[in-house]
Amino acid sequence: LWLDLMSEKKPVMINRPGDLNQRSEVITLPFAREMTVPVVVGNQVVAIVQVQDKRSDYDEADVRQLSLLMDGIWKLTERQLMLIKLHESQARLLAAVENLPFEFWMQDHEGRYILQNQISMKYWGNLIGKRNDQVDLEPTVLDIWNTNNKQAMSGEIVRMELSYPGREALGFFYTQVIPIRDRGEVRGILGINLEINELKQRERELQAMVNTASALRSTSRQEDLIPVVLDQVIDLLQVESAVYFREGPYPGMVQVILGRGHWASRTGTSFSSQGVTHAVLSTGQLYKSDNLKDEYDLGIPFTLGHLTGGVCVPLIAESQTIGGIWAASYRSILENQVHLLVAIADMAANAVHRANLNQQTEQHLQRLTALRSIDLAISSSLDVRVTLNILLTQIRLQLEVDAADVLLYSPFTQSLAFSAGKGDISNRMKVTRLQLGEGLAGQVALERTYKFIPNLQNLDDAMFGALPFVHEGFTSYVALPLVAKGEIKGVLELFHRSQLAPSSDWFEFLQALSSQAAIAIDNAELFDQLQRTNIGLTLAYDATIEGWSRAL
Numbered sequence: 001l002w003l004d005l006m007s008e009k010k011p012v013m014i015n016r017p018g019d020l021n022q023r024s025e026v027i028t029l030p031f032a033r034e035m036t037v038p039v040v041v042g043n044q045v046v047a048i049v050q051v052q053d054k055r056s057d058y059d060e061a062d063v064r065q066l067s068l069l070m071d072g073i074w075k076l077t078e079r080q081l082m083l084i085k086l087h088e089s090q091a092r093l094l095a096a097v098e099n100l101p102f103e104f105w106m107q108d109h110e111g112r113y114i115l116q117n118q119i120s121m122k123y124w125g126n127l128i129g130k131r132n133d134q135v136d137l138e139p140t141v142l143d144i145w146n147t148n149n150k151q152a153m154s155g156e157i158v159r160m161e162l163s164y165p166g167r168e169a170l171g172f173f174y175t176q177v178i179p180i181r182d183r184g185e186v187r188g189i190l191g192i193n194l195e196i197n198e199l200k201q202r203e204r205e206l207q208a209m210v211n212t213a214s215a216l217r218s219t220s221r222q223e224d225l226i227p228v229v230l231d232q233v234i235d236l237l238q239v240e241s242a243v244y245f246r247e248g249p250y251p252g253m254v255q256v257i258l259g260r261g262h263w264a265s266r267t268g269t270s271f272s273s274q275g276v277t278h279a280v281l282s283t284g285q286l287y288k289s290d291n292l293k294d295e296y297d298l299g300i301p302f303t304l305g306h307l308t309g310g311v312c313v314p315l316i317a318e319s320q321t322i323g324g325i326w327a328a329s330y331r332s333i334l335e336n337q338v339h340l341l342v343a344i345a346d347m348a349a350n351a352v353h354r355a356n357l358n359q360q361t362e363q364h365l366q367r368l369t370a371l372r373s374i375d376l377a378i379s380s381s382l383d384v385r386v387t388l389n390i391l392l393t394q395i396r397l398q399l400e401v402d403a404a405d406v407l408l409y410s411p412f413t414q415s416l417a418f419s420a421g422k423g424d425i426s427n428r429m430k431v432t433r434l435q436l437g438e439g440l441a442g443q444v445a446l447e448r449t450y451k452f453i454p455n456l457q458n459l460d461d462a463m464f465g466a467l468p469f470v471h472e473g474f475t476s477y478v479a480l481p482l483v484a485k486g487e488i489k490g491v492l493e494l495f496h497r498s499q500l501a502p503s504s505d506w507f508e509f510l511q512a513l514s515s516q517a518a519i520a521i522d523n524a525e526l527f528d529q530l531q532r533t534n535i536g537l538t539l540a541y542d543a544t545i546e547g548w549s550r551a552l
Contacts, residue, residue, distance in 0.1 A: 001036065006045050011037040011067070015057040033058055037066045039074050047074060103173075103193035109186070111149065120193065123170065140165035152177040152189040161196065171197035205340050208236040212344055216351040225355055229325070229348040230260040236344070237337045239329040241307060246323035247281060250454075250501065254281070257323070263302055271300070276312060277324070284321050286313040286342065290332040300326060309333040313345045317353035360505075363398075367509050370394040374516050384524035385420055391517050392422035395494065399506060402474070403495040406517060407432060407441050409488050416441055416491055424472060424495070432468045439466060441479055441491040448488065450480040454499050469495060476500035480514040484522035492517055 005012055014034040035058040039047040049070050054062070097104050097117045105127065106115035113127040120127075127135060132145050141164050148158045158177040164170060177191040215228045226244050233242045241261035248255040248270045254277055259266040276287050276298045288311045289295050292304050309332040315323040325345055327333070377390040388406050395404045403423030407416040418432045437446040440463075444451050454476050456464060464470060478494040492514050502510075 002048060005036055005038055005048065009038055009040050009043075009045055011035065011063045013058040013063070035062055035066065037063060037070060039067075039070045041074065041078075100192075102195065104190070106180070106188060106190045107149065108188045109153075114188070115190075123193075138164075138166040141167065148175065148177045148191070149189060152179050152191075153186055155179050155181075155186055171195060172200045201336060204236070205336070205343070208232065208340065209343060209347070212347055216347060219355075222352055222355040222359060225348070225351050226258045229344065229351075230258055232344055233325060233327055233341065234260050236340055237327055237329070237333075239327045239333070239337075241302075241326075241328040243302075243326045244323060245277070245326065248501070254278070262305060262307070263326075263328075266302055276300075277326075280312045280314050280324050281321050284314045284316055286311065286338070288312075288333060288338060292328060302326075304328070306330050311338055311341060313338075313341055315345050315349035315352060317349040322349060322352060322356075363505075367398050370398050371512060371516070374513070374520075377520075384521055387520040387524070388420035388517065389422070391513060391520070392420060395492075395510075395513055396422050399494065399502075399510060401478075401494045401496045401500075403472075405429065405493050406482070406490055407434070407445075407493065408490040408521065409436075409445055409482075411487075416445060419490070424497075426469070426472055429469050429472070439468070440477065441493060444479045444481050444491050445488050448481045448483060451478070452500075452502070453477045454501070473497055478502075478510070480510065482514055482518040482521060484518040487522075489518045489521040489525075 001012060012035070016032075033054050034050065034052045035054070036048060036050045038045045039049065047070070049066065051058075051062075051066065097115065100117060100119070103120035103123065104115070104117045105113055105120050108114050111131040113130055116127050124135075124137065132142055132149070135142065144162065144164065148160075151158050157179070158175065161172060161174050163172050172195070174194040174196045175191065177189055179186045180188040180190055212229070212232045215232070216225060219225055219228070230242045230244055233239065239261070241259075241263040243259040243263045243266055244257045245254050246257060247253070252272060253270050254272070255270045256263075256266045256268065276295070277300055279285070280287055288309075289298075290309050292298065292307055292310045298310075307328040308330055310326065310328040311333045312324055312326045314321045315325065325341065325348070327341060374387070374391050374394060377387045392404045392406065395401065401423070403421065403425055405421030405425055406419050408419040409416050414436045416432070416434045416436070418430050421430065432441075434442040436442055440451055440453075453459065456467070456475060456477055459467075472495070474495040474497055476496040476499055478500070480492045481488060482490040482492055492510075494510075
């Protein structure tokens with residue numbers, strides 16, 4: 001019966017049992033009368049209602065009355081279902097808004113806030129039901145809001161990055177204010193405020209990398225690179241102190257090349273390589289501390305004062321640690337600051353390595369030029385003093401020492417005497433005369449081995465007091481024997497007022513210069529001997545002629 005009703009969409013009235021025999025079967029009903037009416041909405045049966053056991057027969061009036069009643073009930077039911085769906089939709093919308101990871105709000109056409117999520121409330125308080133002129137916030141903030149809202153209410157979409165004046169601690173935001181349109185008219189606005197502090201930090205880091213790379217490319221000298229690197233570290237990391245260091249001239253020592261901030265006074269100092277600093281140089285691993293004062297083995301003899309956070313990173317180029325950077329701050333060093341410092345250190349390492357290679361190339365070229373000029377002097381002049389003056393000038397320039405001189409050896413007196421000097425040579429040094437084995441130069445000539453004394457103060461008092469240059473303020477001393485054809489020709493001496501830390505290249509170049517000096521002296525001696533021999537032969541020839549003339 002219901003299937004027929006669903007397909008025909010017509011009411012069915014049963015006032016006597018015989019009405020059911022139309023399906024070729026007799027059904028005994030427990031009631032006398034029944035009326036079934038479909039509820040049709042849009043040509044579709046959405047419900048069926050059935051009534052039974054009326055005292056009198058059902059008729060068309062009953063059908064109309066029940067149909068009208070059910071139409072009303074269905075409309076109420078449908079409205080209730082729509083309200084339920086609306087509430088569910090609103091709940092989903094509110095849940096979505098509350099789960100947004102940024103500020104979200106809506107205002108009606110009068111500017112009243114009708115929706116605001118918790119993130120927005122955290123920053124600005126509860127604004128629901130209020131207009132901007134009813135909000136107790138900074139005037140500078142409200143001015144920005146009013147300007148954006150006015151522009152959005154005019155139908156434009158507002159997009160901008162900003163930092164709210166008076167609330168700079170909140171950082172940077174990306175704001176969008178969008179008009180809500182209904183049938184072509186603006187009925188309100190919605191807005192978002194997306195925090196972009198991390199993005200801005202990445203932009204600053206990227207710009208810092210660009211600036212650092214540009215600054216490092218603009219110079220090829222290590223002396224100019226280091227200040228650029230430390231200035232970038234101080235500026236970008238917002239730290240109070242920074243130093244650039246590398247292994248010192250002697251084993252177990254660390255040398256501070258340059259300091260900035262509170263550690264600027266440490267520039268040029270050296271200290272024992274121990275603790276954390278030594279570990280960073282030897283392992284190539286960075287070190288970070290949030291409380292420097294609690295670290296007992298930092299390996300830096302620096303005054304910490306109020307410095308709390310610190311990080312030490314190595315400079316590694318071609319798998320070799322060529323130095324390091326210490327940075328310290330009154331605050332803890334954040335991870336993003338560490339990443340930025342590592343990036344700067346990587347660029348600095350490559351730049352310093354490139355500068356070192358460039359400097360070494362230029363130095364080798366200059367030294368080759370110096371050797372060539374000395375060769376020309378030896379080949380073009382037989383005056384040993386001219387050659388020695390050129391040689392000593394090149395020594396001072398190329399080896400960067402304060403003074404240099406040459407003591408010539410006399411085999412007849414077996415003594416050394418001052419012959420030529422350049423730099424801070426005093427009158428007392430110019431009258432130096434030493435016996436073979438006397439003083440430092442005499443020992444070098446006797447033993448035919450070089451001497452390198454980094455600090456003359458380490459000599460015993462008797463030896464130090466006997467030096468002819470004791471009052472000249474020199475700290476380091478180098479002396480090499482000048483040997484040609486197995487014979488001692490003299491001694492080459494170098495003096496410097498600060499402690500020298502020569503490399504193997506430095507010594508190799510000095511050996512080459514000393515060999516040329518010995519050759520120049522030997523050539524001059526050979527020429528002198530030839531001259532004396534020639535004069536002797538001339539005198540002997542004249543005497544022979546004179547004797548023959550007398551005999552004849």
